[in-house]
Amino acid sequence: MSALDSNVNQSDDTWTLAGKTYRSRLIVGTGKYKDFEETAASVEASGAEIVTVAVRRVNVSDPNQPMLVDYLDPKKITYLPNTAGCFDASSAVRTLRLAREAGGWDLVKLEVLGDQKTLYPNMLETFDAAETLIKEGFKVMVYCSDDPIAAKKLEDMGCVAIMPLGAPIGSGLGIQNPVQIRLMIEQAGVPLLVDAGVGTASDASVAMELGCDGVLMNTAIADAKDPVRMARAMKLAVESGRLAYQAGRMPKKKYADPSSPLSGLI
Amino acid sequence: MSASIIVNGEIKSIEPGITVWGFLQTLQLDPRKVAVERNLEIVPKSLFKNVNLVDGDKLEIVHFIGGG
Numbered sequence: 001m002s003a004l005d006s007n008v009n010q011s012d013d014t015w016t017l018a019g020k021t022y023r024s025r026l027i028v029g030t031g032k033y034k035d036f037e038e039t040a041a042s043v044e045a046s047g048a049e050i051v052t053v054a055v056r057r058v059n060v061s062d063p064n065q066p067m068l069v070d071y072l073d074p075k076k077i078t079y080l081p082n083t084a085g086c087f088d089a090s091s092a093v094r095t096l097r098l099a100r101e102a103g104g105w106d107l108v109k110l111e112v113l114g115d116q117k118t119l120y121p122n123m124l125e126t127f128d129a130a131e132t133l134i135k136e137g138f139k140v141m142v143y144c145s146d147d148p149i150a151a152k153k154l155e156d157m158g159c160v161a162i163m164p165l166g167a168p169i170g171s172g173l174g175i176q177n178p179v180q181i182r183l184m185i186e187q188a189g190v191p192l193l194v195d196a197g198v199g200t201a202s203d204a205s206v207a208m209e210l211g212c213d214g215v216l217m218n219t220a221i222a223d224a225k226d227p228v229r230m231a232r233a234m235k236l237a238v239e240s241g242r243l244a245y246q247a248g249r250m251p252k253k254k255y256a257d258p259s260s261p262l263s264g265l266i
Numbered sequence: 267m268s269a270s271i272i273v274n275g276e277i278k279s280i281e282p283g284i285t286v287w288g289f290l291q292t293l294q295l296d297p298r299k300v301a302v303e304r305n306l307e308i309v310p311k312s313l314f315k316n317v318n319l320v321d322g323d324k325l326e327i328v329h330f331i332g333g334g
Contacts, residue, residue, distance in 0.1 A: 029334030030333060030334075031333040036332075054334075055328050055329075055330060057327065058293075058328060060278070060327065067299055082334070084334055098326070099301070101308050101311065170334075
């Protein structure tokens, strides 16, 4: 392999989360798909090594319903239990204690929501839950507001990844806050991922071009007309944005600058 | 004689003294795939065969589903 080849080989580009190294910088959710077959095919096409999952009651009236673990093998793919749907610290902590018992792993995604309309994080409850969880040995990836001061505090508390929203959950509006995200990236000593807001492939590239360590998304893939194809688009967009970030973009100029040399014109 | 407990919000009759393990078997649930909370306290999987259910217990049985 030539030096050039190895420089652009994505497999050399890894990131480390809570002591474990990953190649894929795309984390995908497993909600909103039409069935488990489509979920599994989309996860496969996305190349994701980590998937978020929810913790919910088993249907005791019909226990023979198919289960997610029958379609996505937790031994091959990292399950990241989340607390989506929790609006206070105590229910989030309770949910993740159950998740740890169900799966046997400590890596979790904490998300404590403020209200139904915006699904914006409730940061007071998030701090409260993070403190308890970290004390109990959980490795907490935290969904948070795009506030660099709050993020610094979460990192100092011991969160293993900071995950601000780029736009409201499920909105697909794209990265609305590049200034805040960039400030957060600059100061972060742990992985920083954009969690929520991506609508299409270019949005994922924008996040990666800002210098994020990764992107987490669900609806952008699951609600696409062809989720499996969109999953592949997102894989490429994340890789593409990452490469562009590493390559370093050209400076923006106010006026045109010809690409062909002016000397030797006939 | 039977006892009743509340499981995920539904009333269920049980054989008094049945273990968590035994109860999961009656529901045809794979104990490896679920987590159980009894009266707001986690029942570790290692204790499923040792913990007996009594009248009035409140159980939450959860598992992983698709989510964002």
